[in-house]
Amino acid sequence: MIEMAPSPSSTSYPEKCCFRTSLDRNATFCDECGAPLMRCMATDECGGLLDDSGRCPVCVAPGMSLNAGSASSIRVGGTLALPLIVSNASPVGRPLFIDEIWIRGDHSELKKIDLPFQRLMSGSTGEVGLRTGVLDTEGLHRFDIIAVVATRYLWREERYAFTTSIAIPVAPEGPSEIVQNYNIQADAIGAGMTIYNPTRIQQEREAGIATHAEPIQLTLRRADTLERRLGHRGYKGSYAVRRSTCLVWQGFDKGQAPLDGPIRTVSGVLSLGRASNAPEGGLNDVRLVISQDGKIDEAASVHISRRHFQLFIQNDRFKLRVESQNGIRINEKAHKRGVVLTLNDGDVIHPLVRTQDAVSVAVRFEIQHDEVDRIVLTRRVGISGSLS
Structure with a gap:
């Protein structure tokens, strides 16, 4: 296990x-x-x-720490390079991709950090130097660190944002040694914040005290609001489609579509096409043909590929991947095989590019607050062959 x-x-x-x-x-x-x-x-x-x-949590297990051994004192007017260590704690050898790291100081904008690496194998670490900029006032300075990480499998990817905060005491100018004492309540600085005192760490290191010999672990928290604001997950500034979202199938003949509910295949993907469904030894989870009342128009349906497209949920968005050599049309735009698209409320999927009215699947989102509660997929059959 x-x-x-x-x-x-x-x-x-x-x-x-x-x-x-x-x-x-x-x-x-x-x-x-x-x-x-x-x-x-x-x-x-x-x-x-x-x-x-x-x-x-098996694939996405990032860690962060500060390498205290590289610390030095910081006074008003100085800058500090924070030696940030990023790690991948996946227990099964899954790689983690560090796509972006951002830092934001007191009352400043987010600043993107240049990364010397991206792929972290399981159990490995990478170090990033984060510069604070000029600290022009004494006292406690807060810095927020945001990391965007991704896990990938075949042609799919899931992205997440994590955040942590540190506070750095800055000593006044002058050669005299200042002893800084801070009595800070947790709710005053934010849960999970780490107090990083480079002056004290440096003094302890020079004195041979091993208290801070090991990296200082930082507490990472999911930043789900920021994920959506930055466009990494969900529909930017709007709603999200969860893996638990219910799919409702309408207009399909009996046995062509699964029971209403979330996608529960092992792969998390639903395949749609002309071939029969998996319980019957076929390729698909949803059989997509031109039919009415169980009577299939074989001559018209032959133009639908055995596996025509796939549906899945990725990064809290409803996605479609084109599998047919003949492509597919979403609304008025045609797309080639291998293309991955984000489906939106009101989109219409036309499997047949040239005779798009022969059969289509309409997409409708039912939204509760900021989440899609149900996605209604309605098959519509137009005039074709013997069904006319």
């Missing part, structure tokens, strides 16, 4: 019984606690399940 990596934020994880049940690839609910099983997109490699925030 997979042991999950330490949490970079406070959240709820699947129970061990869920992992035991998930060994049965056909299971969609835990047979012990009854919880739904939301598998990671890379479950064939990691065996992971998603936590209640939609993250696989």
Whole structure:
């Protein structure tokens, strides 16, 4: 059984019984606690399940610390290079991609940091030097650090933002030694903030005190609001589609579509096309043909590929991947095979580019607050062949 990596934020994880049940690839609910099983997109490699925030803690387990051994004193008018260590604590060898790191000081804008690396293998670390800029007043200065990380599997990717905060005491100008004492309440500086006193660390290091010999661990927290604001997850400035979002199938003949509910395939992907469905030994999860009342127009349906497109949820967005050599049309625009698209409320999928009215699938979002509660997928059959 997979042991999950330490949490970079406070959240709820699947129970061990869920992992035991998930060994049965056909299971969609835990047979012990009854919880739904939301598998990671890379479950064939990691065996992971998603936590209640939609993250696989086996694949996405970033860590951050400050290398105290490189610290030096800081006074008014000076700058400080923070030796930030980024780590990947995945227990199953899954790589983590560090896409962006940002820093923001007191009353300043976010500043993007140039990264000397991107890919971190499991158990490895990378060091980044973050410069604070000129600290022109004495006292306690707050800095927020934001990291955007990604996990990838085949042609899919999930991105997340994590944040942490540190406070740096800055001594007054002058050669005299100033002893700084801070009595700070946790709610005054923000939960999870680390007080980083480079002057004291340097003095202890020079005195041979081993108190700060090890890196200072920082507490990472998911920044879900920032993820959406920066456009990494969800529909920017609007709503999000969760893996638990219910898909409702309308206009399909009996046996062509699955039961209404979230996507529960092992891969987290639904395949749609002319071939029969998986329970019948076919390729698909949804059979897409031109038919009415169970009567299939074979001559017209032959132009639909055996596997025409795939639907899935990625980065809290409803996505489509084109599989057909003949391409596909979304609204009025045609797309080639291999293209991955974000579907929006009101979009219409036309599998047949040249005869787009023969069959289509309309997409409608039902939104509650800032989340999509249901996605209604309605198949519409136009005039074609013997069904006219």
